[in-house]
Amino acid sequence: MRLDDEAQAMLAGEAGPVRQWAIRHQIAVGEFFDAPDFVPVGQAHIMADTESLGEAGVRWLEGLAAQPVEQRRVRIPTITDPRGLDFNSYKRLRQTEAMAEIEARAIRAFEALGVLMTNTCINYQTILPPVRGEHLAFGDTGVVIYSNSVLGARSNFEGGPSALAAGLTGRTPRYGFHLDVHRAGTRHFALRCRPRGLADWGALGGIVGRATNSYWEVPVVTGLAQQPSSDELKHFGAALASFGSVALFHMPGITPEAPTPEAAFGGRPVPEPTAIAGEDIAAFYAGYDAKGDKVDVVVFAAPQLSLLEMQKVADLLDGRRVREGTSLIVATSPEIKSAADRMGLTQRIEGAGGIVAAGVCFYQSYAREMAEANGWTRLLTNSAKLVNIIGGYGYKPTLASMERCVDSAVAGRIL
Amino acid sequence: MPIVLKCHRGIGPAVTGTALVADDNFSARYDLDRLKGIFSRPAHKLHGQSYVGKVLVLVTAKGGVASAWMLHEMASRGLAPKAIVFDRTNTILAQGAAFADLTLVDRFEAGDPTRLIRTGDEIEIDPAEGRVTILNRG
Numbered sequence: 001m002r003l004d005d006e007a008q009a010m011l012a013g014e015a016g017p018v019r020q021w022a023i024r025h026q027i028a029v030g031e032f033f034d035a036p037d038f039v040p041v042g043q044a045h046i047m048a049d050t051e052s053l054g055e056a057g058v059r060w061l062e063g064l065a066a067q068p069v070e071q072r073r074v075r076i077p078t079i080t081d082p083r084g085l086d087f088n089s090y091k092r093l094r095q096t097e098a099m100a101e102i103e104a105r106a107i108r109a110f111e112a113l114g115v116l117m118t119n120t121c122i123n124y125q126t127i128l129p130p131v132r133g134e135h136l137a138f139g140d141t142g143v144v145i146y147s148n149s150v151l152g153a154r155s156n157f158e159g160g161p162s163a164l165a166a167g168l169t170g171r172t173p174r175y176g177f178h179l180d181v182h183r184a185g186t187r188h189f190a191l192r193c194r195p196r197g198l199a200d201w202g203a204l205g206g207i208v209g210r211a212t213n214s215y216w217e218v219p220v221v222t223g224l225a226q227q228p229s230s231d232e233l234k235h236f237g238a239a240l241a242s243f244g245s246v247a248l249f250h251m252p253g254i255t256p257e258a259p260t261p262e263a264a265f266g267g268r269p270v271p272e273p274t275a276i277a278g279e280d281i282a283a284f285y286a287g288y289d290a291k292g293d294k295v296d297v298v299v300f301a302a303p304q305l306s307l308l309e310m311q312k313v314a315d316l317l318d319g320r321r322v323r324e325g326t327s328l329i330v331a332t333s334p335e336i337k338s339a340a341d342r343m344g345l346t347q348r349i350e351g352a353g354g355i356v357a358a359g360v361c362f363y364q365s366y367a368r369e370m371a372e373a374n375g376w377t378r379l380l381t382n383s384a385k386l387v388n389i390i391g392g393y394g395y396k397p398t399l400a401s402m403e404r405c406v407d408s409a410v411a412g413r414i415l
Numbered sequence: 416m417p418i419v420l421k422c423h424r425g426i427g428p429a430v431t432g433t434a435l436v437a438d439d440n441f442s443a444r445y446d447l448d449r450l451k452g453i454f455s456r457p458a459h460k461l462h463g464q465s466y467v468g469k470v471l472v473l474v475t476a477k478g479g480v481a482s483a484w485m486l487h488e489m490a491s492r493g494l495a496p497k498a499i500v501f502d503r504t505n506t507i508l509a510q511g512a513a514f515a516d517l518t519l520v521d522r523f524e525a526g527d528p529t530r531l532i533r534t535g536d537e538i539e540i541d542p543a544e545g546r547v548t549i550l551n552r553g
Contacts, residue, residue: 028513032426033506052444052481056491081480139480156506159483161514176506213440214475215505245440245477245505364481368448389479392445392456 001030001173002037010169016071018064022165029162030173039135039174041155043077044167045123046115047139048160049364050084050102057160058106065112073114078167079127080110081140082304082331082361083119089357093329094373099366115167119359120333121303124151125230127335132256135178137166141247142238142303142385144177148248150233152256154178157215157247176215177247183257184266185220185250187212190273193281194225198235198309199401201228202384203284205236207276209244220250220264222273228254231306238303239384288387290398290414294325296376298409300402301331301362302386309402310340310356314348316406322353323412327374330356354409362386367393380405380414418549420531425520425542426512432497434536434553435469437461438529441499441508442477443485452494467493470540472500472532476508483511490515498540500547502527518542 009015010023026038050058064072085095085103107117118127121140124147130136132152138144139158147153156176158166166172176182189208195201204221212219219240228236228251240246250258258264265271300313313330322328330349332340337358340346346356357365363386370376371394379395381387382405387397398414408415437460440446448455452467476482486508489495498518499508512519518540525531528547532538535553540546 025510025513028426029506029510032424032509032513047480048484049481052484052488054484054488054491056488057484060487141480157480159480159507159510159514161483161487162506162510214503216503242477242479245475363444389445391458392447394455 001027001035007038016067018067018072019168022168025161025165026169026173030175033173033175035173035175037174038171039178040170041076041135041137041166041172043079043128043136044074044163045079045081045138045140045143046160046163046167047081048106049082050099050106051364051366053106055102058102058109061106061109065109072112074167075170076167078115079118079123080115081119081121082364083359084365086357086360089355092355093357093370095366095370120335121361122234122306122333125306126333135172137163137172139163141241142234144247145237145241145249146234148177149237149250149255182216183248184218184268185264186217187219188271188273189219189221190275191221191223192275193278195281197401198231199382199384199399200281201232202235202239202382203281203399204276205239206243206384206388207280207284209240209242209246211274212244212246215245215247217246218248218250219246220252220258220261222252222261224251224254231309234303235384239388242385242388285399288397288399290378290396293378293414294412295380295408295414296326296378297374298326298328298405299362299379299381299383299386300405301329302383302389304361305330305332305336307336307339310336310345312402313406314345316403317349317352317354320352320410322409326409326412327376328354328409329362330354331361332356332358334358363389363393367395371395380408420528420547420549421524422520422545422547423522424545425518425540426509427498427516427518427542429541429543430498430518431537431539431550432468432470434472434532434534434538435461435464435466436472436529436532436534439473440475440477441471441473442479443482443489444479445477449485449489449494466496468497470498470500470538471496472528474502474527474529476501476505480507482507483514486511486515486517490517500528500532500540502529520545520547
């Protein structure tokens with residue numbers, strides 16, 4: 001890799017051991033992916049919940065935080081993905097004091113590095129939306145795919161250590177989706193149905209993700225008969241990234257790098273599409289169906305809810321009560337939680353027996369331990385991303401619309 | 416006769432170990448019970464099997480940024496795979512391997528390594544040279 005004078009100085013240790021670690025890590029990754037050089041980035045976004053950090057990761061962060069202040073502070077705005085625990089709701093979710101302690105240690109270490117604890121996976125809706133062409137070092141696959149696809153920004157999936165390294169050096173290796181060559185469409189899917197609601201959009205993302213199944217493929221979806229909203233594309237992208245490890249999609253006429261199908265494929269011939277029909281979406285739901293089963297926990301999360309989704313959950317719960325023996329959990333960002341508090345939405349959801357957690361996203365919050373402590377197995381959600389993830393934590397997940405999720409929470413069984 | 420497979424330059428130290436192969440993918444967050452050291456997602460082809468100390472040979476890395484921290488955390492408890500061999504990795508596992516100093520290679524000249532390497536094979540991985548050698552067929 002070509003290194004400029006500043007990178008050479010960091011590598012030589014002239015900016016201290018923290019930045020020396022960062023640039024070394026980035027060179028190892030950059031050389032693996034044949035990056036020619038570094039590209040400056042505008043923001044970094046760190047996925048670093050304490051469940052994945054573990055004691056080893058937190059101790060490592062504390063080591064960085066103990067270095068001299070001028071050597072350890074990030075050089076560009078650096079923000080965080082959801083945390084492992086919300087101090088205002090962890091007791092109700094039967095998370096432990098030990099989890100709260102390690103969480104507090106991780107936060108102290110990040111703050112010492114100059115990281116802003118935004119604790120959100122919808123920062124493109126609530127913190128500072130990226131701009132077309134802007135190079136970024138974003139963690140969270142849902143954040144990356146939305147920023148790349150809907151906003152036309154440029155980021156790879158940056159794991160926590162790499163995103164932190166980018167915050168410390170202000171740059172990232174120029175590979176993958178920073179380069180034009182990787183951004184042209186490679187697979188073509190044609191929609192022959194109209195997705196209705198967020199769960200349908202997530203199911204569609206899951207179908208395209210399963211079929212695409214590679215970080216290095218770029219699906220193009222044509223045939224949309226409607227204008228999708230930000231929340232619909234949020235669920236579509238999050239599921240696509242989760243099921244397929246996909247980081248970029250194009251929707252001709254909707255996403256900025258694809259004014260036409262031809263442009264979506266970078267001027268190459270548009271390939272014959274794989275059709276996606278209503279039956280495919282129905283079959284996707286059927287793969288998780290458990291009608292009649294008792295439901296232990298209903299989860300609205302993954303990604304965190306926008307203010308408009310919060311309002312819809314509150315509307316659906318008005319005048320009703322979550323059944324004894326069933327839990328209903330809503331996860332949102334601290335900014336949206338604060339707005340929901342102010343607008344009375346939190347009170348309406350919690351008044352009906354739900355729990356609103358802020359700065360977490362359920363699956364990053366010791367999901368296995370929560371299941372054991374609360375006796376949860378059957379989980380119902382409108383997030384296709386969550387049904388994909390949560391099976392590995394011992395849950396039996398079912399996907400349904402937000403309306404059916406709320407009706408089932410009230411009935412205590414899957415309707 | 417050892418069988419030599421050329422691949423892209425990789426990450427981490429040279430190691431030798433026993434292969435555990437599947438025509439499936441990998442995510443530390445989605446697929447594993449990291450406390451027990453086994454594949455835990457029911458739909459995974461290695462469901463119920465231990466990955467500890469094995470050379471995992473899989474097709475690709477799946478979504479889930481958390482794997483970047485998790486390899487380091489798993490290694491700190493001695494419950495990590497010895498190395499990971501992919502047909503093609505995503506960025507997260509490469510970053511995670513670099514952070515954990517875990518051996519990782521991909522992009523083989525002869526194609527998908529899950530069709531070239533068998534479970535039980537003793538294999539030697541040299542990431543700096545971009546070379547995997549099958550020492551003994553399992």
